[in-house]
Amino acid sequence: MILNKPYSLVEIKKLTPTVSSFVFRAQDGTAIDFTPGMFAMVTYRNASTGETIARAFSIANSPPSDHLEFVIALIHGRFTSKLETAKEGDVYTVSAPYGQFRFDIKSSGxxxxxxxxxxxxxxxxxxxxxxxxxxxxxxxxxxxxxxxxxxxxxxxxxxxxxxxxxxxxxxxxxxxxxxxxxxxxxxxxxxxxxxxxxxxxxxxxxxxxxxxxxxxxxxxxxxxxxxxxxxxxxxxxx
Ligand SMILES: Cc1cc2nc3c(=O)[nH]c(=O)nc-3n(C[C@H](O)[C@H](O)[C@H](O)COP(=O)(O)OP(=O)(O)OC[C@H]3O[C@@H](n4cnc5c(N)ncnc54)[C@H](O)[C@@H]3O)c2cc1C
Structure with a gap:
């Protein structure tokens, strides 16, 4: 079952002038399993206005894991502009895994x-x-x-x-x-x-x-x- 759970931002790394990686860890410490290729939905919520924005991001780390790594192009859009000022410790709601783009490692070598x-x-x-x-x-x-x-x-x-x-x-x-x-x-x-x-x-x-x-x-x-x-x-x- 897919659940919305709070995840803390635990690492931000600038990879290129326009792309950063963001690592989130489940606050309850439980690992989720997924097939490589799948994505997560990450929701930002502004505590004072109640505004929420949800976006899909492909998971870049390997399963199963209590943390999720995303590689995100900072394009100054609605969600990514929030990430531009994000800091470690910030809490987002994450649900995963989703998608049909799945690495079928058994189908062929x-x-x-x-x-x-x-x-x-x-x-x-x-x-x-x-x-x-x-x-x-x-x-x-x-x-x-x-x-x-x-x-x-x-x-x-x-x-x-x-x-x-x-x-x-x-x-x-x-x-x-x-x-x-x-x-x-x-x-x-x-x-x-x-x-x-x-x-x-x-x-x-x-x-x-x-x-x-x-x-x-x-x-x-x-x-x-x-x-x-x-x-x-x-x-x-x-
Ligand atoms: C299945 C799935 C997986 C995804 N995985 C990733 C991922 O791993 N990394 C990632 O960075 N994004 C990923 N995305 C895109 C992500 O969900 C957002 O659409 C993106 O971050 C822009 O959101 P925003 O709110 O900042 O921009 P918005 O305010 O929604 O959009 C602003 C404008 O920018 C355009 N735009 C969106 N993405 C880009 C881009 N990369 N370059 C140029 N223009 C763009 C939009 O079409 C729109 O016109 C994925 C999307 C899907 C559906």
């Missing part, structure tokens, strides 16, 4: 992850879970960001790649002069998928990012002959 921006969040949960289980999976990921300084969890992903069957390609869609970026550039497309992951047809594909990213990559996979049943997707933002 081979995966293709396509992440756009903060769409990396559910993949962090999946990879952390696989590491926790010491699962023998083979994952290929293409991670796309607008700017080179917006890469999230790069070090952790590189460490994961050293010890597991994990191949990661990063592409920057808006490289800037002087940003030091020497890797792939441009949007992920069918050609990039086929070059980076020639055995893509043997993999179950998971896509997470903004709607245009998810739409383009569903079409790209379809054009490569990947069947719909082998594609799972989650999207948000613009």
């Amino acid at each position: 081979k995966f293709l992850f396509l992440a756009g921006g903060t769409g990396i969040a559910p993949f962090m949960s999946m990879l952390r879970y696989a590491k926790q289980l010491n699962a023998d999976i083979d994952t290929s990921m293409i991670y796309s960001t607008k700017f080179a300084n917006e890469l999230i969890y790069k070090g952790e992903l590189e460490d994961y790649a050293k010890a597991h069957k994990f191949k990661m390609e990063i592409t920057v869609t808006r490289p800037q002069q002087g940003d030091g970026w020497t890797g792939l550039t441009g949007h992920v497309n069918a050609d990039m998928i086929a070059k980076c992951t020639p055995d893509f047809k043997e993999r179950v594909s998971y896509i997470c990012g903004p709607p245009a990213f998810v739409k383009a990559l569903k079409e790209a996979l379809a054009s490569l002959g990947v069947e719909e049943k082998d594609i799972k997707a989650e999207m948000w933002g613009e």
Whole structure:
């Protein structure tokens, strides 16, 4: 059963100029179980006005846990502007888990992850879970960001790649002069998928990012002959 419960904000970390991670811990200390890929509903309540705002956030840590980590783009919207001034100890109401974007670790040992921006969040949960289980999976990921300084969890992903069957390609869609970026550039497309992951047809594909990213990559996979049943997707933002 899903319950609304009070969670305390226990850690805030600035990951990039526009993205921070927020860790909430259940005040009653109980752990919740979820499948990596799922999301939580987080509700802010202004005690003086009674105003409430609820938003969905993908869970970035692995289950089961009494804490939930979220990777949030601070876009100055209704909810995220509250987070910009949030501090440790603040209490939010959280309910979880929700969603159909679920990492079916048993369905196949081979995966293709396509992440756009903060769409990396559910993949962090999946990879952390696989590491926790010491699962023998083979994952290929293409991670796309607008700017080179917006890469999230790069070090952790590189460490994961050293010890597991994990191949990661990063592409920057808006490289800037002087940003030091020497890797792939441009949007992920069918050609990039086929070059980076020639055995893509043997993999179950998971896509997470903004709607245009998810739409383009569903079409790209379809054009490569990947069947719909082998594609799972989650999207948000613009
Ligand atoms: C299943 C699910 C999982 C989600 N997981 C995450 C997550 O892990 N991390 C995360 O940061 N967000 C996530 N979101 C988006 C989140 O729920 C909010 O929509 C987002 O934080 C903006 O809320 P807001 O109230 O600040 O903006 P609002 O005041 O509601 O919106 C302001 C405007 O910004 C647009 N907008 C919303 N998101 C973005 C964005 N990322 N970039 C640019 N414009 C945007 C809106 O379309 C709107 O026009 C998820 C959404 C869903 C449905």
